[in-house]
Amino acid sequence: MGADRLAAETDPVARILPLLPLPHLDREFDYLIPRELDADARPGVRVRVRFSGRLVDGFLLSRIATSDHPGRLGWLDRVVSPERVLTDEIAALADEVATRYAGTRADVLRLAVPPRHARVEAETPVAVSPPAAPDIDRQAWTRYRFGDHFLDALAAGRSPRAAWQALPGEDWPRRLAELAALTAAGGRAAVIVVPDQRDLDRVLAACETVAGADHVVGLSAGLGPAVRYRRWLSALRGTARIVVGTRASVFAPTPNLGLLVVWDDGDDLHAEPRSPYPHSREVAVLRAHAAGAAVVLGGHARTAETQALVDSGWAHDLTAPRAVIREWAPKVTALADSDHALARDPAARAARIPAIAFAAARAALGAGRGVLVQVPRRGYVPALACGKCRAPARCRHCNGPLALPTAGGPDGAAIPACRWCGVADATHRCHVCGARSLRAVVVGAGRTAEELGRAFPGVPVVTSGGSDVKATAPEGPALVVSTVGAEPVAPGGYGAALLLDGWALLGRADLRAAEETLRRWLTASSLVRPFRDGGQVVVVADSGIPTVQALVRWDPIGHARSQLDERAEVGFPPTVHMAAIDGTAAAVAELLEATVLPDDAEVLGPVPLPPGQRLPFGADDPEPDEVHRMLVRVSRGRGRALGRALRDAQAARTARRADGPLRVQMDPPRVG
Incomplete structure (x- = not known):
C-alpha cells in the first residue's frame, strides 16, 4: 500500500x-x-x-x-x-449459535452463507408480485385443538409457537405449505426445514401449488453452486418469501421473518456433523426468539426436547382429540417372537412373519392395496451368529462382524464375508465353541424381499433403501420392503404395514433407542389407511414394552413425557445441558484446567471412548486407544454460560499452541 x-x-x-x-x-x-x-x-x-x-x-x-x-x-x-450477504439478523444469530455451541463464528457462517458465484450475483433480479391470499383447508385444521386460532394468529401477524402432532395419514406437506403461504400473504417470510431431499421435494411441490412457484425456493446441499446461490440470493433479496430446505436453510437470510418450521426434529439429519455441530431445532428456537417469529415443531412423533419446550410453556400443543386420532389411525397389533404361531401357516413360516401379519398382508393385497414391510437393516443377512452357542460370528482377520451380502456364491452356497474388511470366510469356525454352523441374527431387506416373493407368488416386490430409495410406491397390490427411513409414499395409503424385527431397533445401546424406534414406527404407520378403511399395522415386538404400547395407543406425547422423566432421573439432555469433550487424555485435562466452569457444573470422566462412538478428528486423528471423553453438565438455565466458558478455554488453548486434537460438542445427540 x-x-x-x-x-x-x-x-x-x-x-x-x-x-x-x-x-x-x-x-x-x-x-x-x-x-x-x-x-x-x-x-x-x-x-x-x-x-x-x-x-x-x-x-x-x-x-x-x-x-x-x-x-x-x-x-x-x-x-x-x-x-x-450477511444481514444483521444472521450475524447476531451466528454469534449466538457460536456461543451456545462453544464454537467460532467463522464455522457457523460457513454453514449460513454459501460460496459466492459471481455470474449469478450479477444477474438482474426478477420482479415478483406479492403473493395472493392462499386457499386454506380450514376443515383439516379444525381437527386439531385451537387449529383455527393458530391460523388466525398467523394471518394477523402474531407469533404463536406450537408443537404440532400430525394425525396419521395427514397430508402434512400441504398443511405446512398452507402455513407458509398464509405467512407470505401477510408480507412476512417463512422458512421450512426438513430432514432430507425426499421430504424437501414433497413440501416444495406443495408450497408451489398453494403459494405459486415464483414465491418459493428450495435449498439443499445437493444443488449445484450456481443454482444454490441463485436461490439463496432470491431469499436474501426477498423475491422468494418461502424457503424450503434441509438443515442449513434454518440460516436462510429472509427479510422480515414471520414463521420457522422444523419437521421431524428427531431425525439425525437435523444435527450438523461439522463444527460447532448445531441442531436445526435449537437454531430455529434461538432465531425465532430473537426475531419474534412464529415457530412450528411438527412431526408424527415427538422428541423429549420438544416436550421440554411445551412443559416450560415456551410452545403449546397443537394436537387432535383422542376420538379424532382413533378415527384416522390404523389398527395396530403387537406380538412377540413367541407369539408367531408360524406352524399354523406354512406360507407364513416360509416368509418368516407371524401368521397374523401374513393374514393382514394377504387381506390388503386381496383388496388391491399395497403392503409396507419395514425391516431394520438393508442387505441380505447383515448379522450372523454361531448356530450352536449363539456367539456373534467374527472375522478371523480383523474381528469385524460377518454377514451374508448376497444369496449365495458361484456354486449356489452362501459365503459369509466381513462387513469391515470384506474378506470372505467360507470355512468359518466359531471362536468360542468351534462349530461351523451359522444362523441369522438379523435378516436384511434383500432376504426379506426374497422370502416374501416366494410366499406371495405373482405379487410385485419392490425394495427401497440404501442407494436406491423410492419416493413413491406403485399403485395397486404390491409388497414394498423398505429399511427404516426409506419408506415410499403409496397413493391412497397402504392397506397394511408389517414392522419386523422390532427388537433390533429397541435393543440398541443408545439413550435415544426408544424415542428413535417409536419415531420410525409412527412414520411408517402414518402411511397406512385408517382402520375404518381396513388399514392394519402389525409390529413384531413384545407388547409389554412401553414403546410398543405407545404405538398401539398412538400416544407419542405420553411417550415423550416418559422419556423426559427418564432423562431427568439420569441427568441427561434436555433436562440439563451437557458438553462432550473428546480428545487425548492430556488435551482433555488441559482444557478442563483452562476452563472457568459455571458454579453448578458437574464433571464426569474422562474415560476411554470406544471406537464405535468416535467421530473423525481430521488430519491429526489420534490412535483409537488414545481418545477419551469427558462430560460436563450444568442446569438447564446455564447452557449458554457453559458454552461461553468452553469457547474461551479453547481460544486460550489455541493461543498458546497446545498440542493434541480436541473436539467440544454441546448436547450431543448420542451420549450413551
Whole structure:
C-alpha cells in the first residue's frame, strides 16, 4: 500500500471478522477503508484483508469513526462484492449459535452463507408480485385443538409457537405449505426445514401449488453452486418469501421473518456433523426468539426436547382429540417372537412373519392395496451368529462382524464375508465353541424381499433403501420392503404395514433407542389407511414394552413425557445441558484446567471412548486407544454460560499452541 493512500472521509474504520479456524482469532479486527472502496464497503459485504502476511476472506461487520487499537492499522485490501450477504439478523444469530455451541463464528457462517458465484450475483433480479391470499383447508385444521386460532394468529401477524402432532395419514406437506403461504400473504417470510431431499421435494411441490412457484425456493446441499446461490440470493433479496430446505436453510437470510418450521426434529439429519455441530431445532428456537417469529415443531412423533419446550410453556400443543386420532389411525397389533404361531401357516413360516401379519398382508393385497414391510437393516443377512452357542460370528482377520451380502456364491452356497474388511470366510469356525454352523441374527431387506416373493407368488416386490430409495410406491397390490427411513409414499395409503424385527431397533445401546424406534414406527404407520378403511399395522415386538404400547395407543406425547422423566432421573439432555469433550487424555485435562466452569457444573470422566462412538478428528486423528471423553453438565438455565466458558478455554488453548486434537460438542445427540 502506498503511503499516500487516503482513507474514507466518513467512518473510515472497518470492523472485519476474518474467516479463520482458530478460536482465539474469532474476534473483530480494525482496518482502514481506502477512499476508492468507500461506496462498496458496507456492513455485510464479503471482503479480503491481509492477516499475518496473507490474504484471507472475511465479512465487514460495521464501520466506525475511530479505532481503539493503539498501533498502526492495515488497509482493507478489497471488497469481493458489494452484495450485502450477511444481514444483521444472521450475524447476531451466528454469534449466538457460536456461543451456545462453544464454537467460532467463522464455522457457523460457513454453514449460513454459501460460496459466492459471481455470474449469478450479477444477474438482474426478477420482479415478483406479492403473493395472493392462499386457499386454506380450514376443515383439516379444525381437527386439531385451537387449529383455527393458530391460523388466525398467523394471518394477523402474531407469533404463536406450537408443537404440532400430525394425525396419521395427514397430508402434512400441504398443511405446512398452507402455513407458509398464509405467512407470505401477510408480507412476512417463512422458512421450512426438513430432514432430507425426499421430504424437501414433497413440501416444495406443495408450497408451489398453494403459494405459486415464483414465491418459493428450495435449498439443499445437493444443488449445484450456481443454482444454490441463485436461490439463496432470491431469499436474501426477498423475491422468494418461502424457503424450503434441509438443515442449513434454518440460516436462510429472509427479510422480515414471520414463521420457522422444523419437521421431524428427531431425525439425525437435523444435527450438523461439522463444527460447532448445531441442531436445526435449537437454531430455529434461538432465531425465532430473537426475531419474534412464529415457530412450528411438527412431526408424527415427538422428541423429549420438544416436550421440554411445551412443559416450560415456551410452545403449546397443537394436537387432535383422542376420538379424532382413533378415527384416522390404523389398527395396530403387537406380538412377540413367541407369539408367531408360524406352524399354523406354512406360507407364513416360509416368509418368516407371524401368521397374523401374513393374514393382514394377504387381506390388503386381496383388496388391491399395497403392503409396507419395514425391516431394520438393508442387505441380505447383515448379522450372523454361531448356530450352536449363539456367539456373534467374527472375522478371523480383523474381528469385524460377518454377514451374508448376497444369496449365495458361484456354486449356489452362501459365503459369509466381513462387513469391515470384506474378506470372505467360507470355512468359518466359531471362536468360542468351534462349530461351523451359522444362523441369522438379523435378516436384511434383500432376504426379506426374497422370502416374501416366494410366499406371495405373482405379487410385485419392490425394495427401497440404501442407494436406491423410492419416493413413491406403485399403485395397486404390491409388497414394498423398505429399511427404516426409506419408506415410499403409496397413493391412497397402504392397506397394511408389517414392522419386523422390532427388537433390533429397541435393543440398541443408545439413550435415544426408544424415542428413535417409536419415531420410525409412527412414520411408517402414518402411511397406512385408517382402520375404518381396513388399514392394519402389525409390529413384531413384545407388547409389554412401553414403546410398543405407545404405538398401539398412538400416544407419542405420553411417550415423550416418559422419556423426559427418564432423562431427568439420569441427568441427561434436555433436562440439563451437557458438553462432550473428546480428545487425548492430556488435551482433555488441559482444557478442563483452562476452563472457568459455571458454579453448578458437574464433571464426569474422562474415560476411554470406544471406537464405535468416535467421530473423525481430521488430519491429526489420534490412535483409537488414545481418545477419551469427558462430560460436563450444568442446569438447564446455564447452557449458554457453559458454552461461553468452553469457547474461551479453547481460544486460550489455541493461543498458546497446545498440542493434541480436541473436539467440544454441546448436547450431543448420542451420549450413551
